[in-house]
Amino acid sequence: MSRIGKKPVPVPAGVTATVEGGQISVKGPKGTLTMPLRDEISYSVEGDGILVKPANDTKQARAFWGMQRTMVQNLITGVTEGFTKTLEITGVGYRANAQGKTLKLQLGYSHDVNFDVPEGITIATPDQTTINITGIDKQKVGQVAAEIRRWRKPEPYKGKGIKYRGEYIFRKEGKKK
Incomplete structure (x- = not known):
């Protein structure tokens, strides 16, 4: 289990996140960033956070889980603070x-x-x-x-x-x- 991956990524006020068309898009006060999605990981925007989970129970999915959550966090930090x-x-x-x-x-x-x-x-x-x-x-x-x-x-x-x-x-x- 990924300790980092289990935590949802908080989306602050003034930032919108959408998951569609094979990519995640985050728009904030400093601009817009997009990132392509991995097939091994499932992403969902729920409430005031983005939930990142492995789509299946393979070794590769578990390996990408924490890194993909951190990359989503970097998108949100980039559009808010830079x-x-x-x-x-x-x-x-x-x-x-x-x-x-x-x-x-x-x-x-x-x-x-x-x-x-x-x-x-x-x-x-x-x-x-x-x-x-x-x-x-x-x-x-x-x-x-x-x-x-x-x-x-x-x-x-x-x-x-x-x-x-x-x-x-x-x-x-x-x-x-």
């Missing part, structure tokens, strides 16, 4: 600047890196070493953060690079004489 990831840049001369739909990164290369911001994502740079990525789709926010981080991952000797806020970088000792 998701944010914060990246921090460490290194001499490393900086970021958001210009409209483009993020300009200076990361020690011979050229500047121009990252085009995808639709539905907002990028802000409160200062030159911080990047805030905001959106209603949790998967898309995480993917954009990973793509930006990939340009210069933190290295273990000096810790230079782009890291997530709160991420611990394992530091190595340099060469001994």
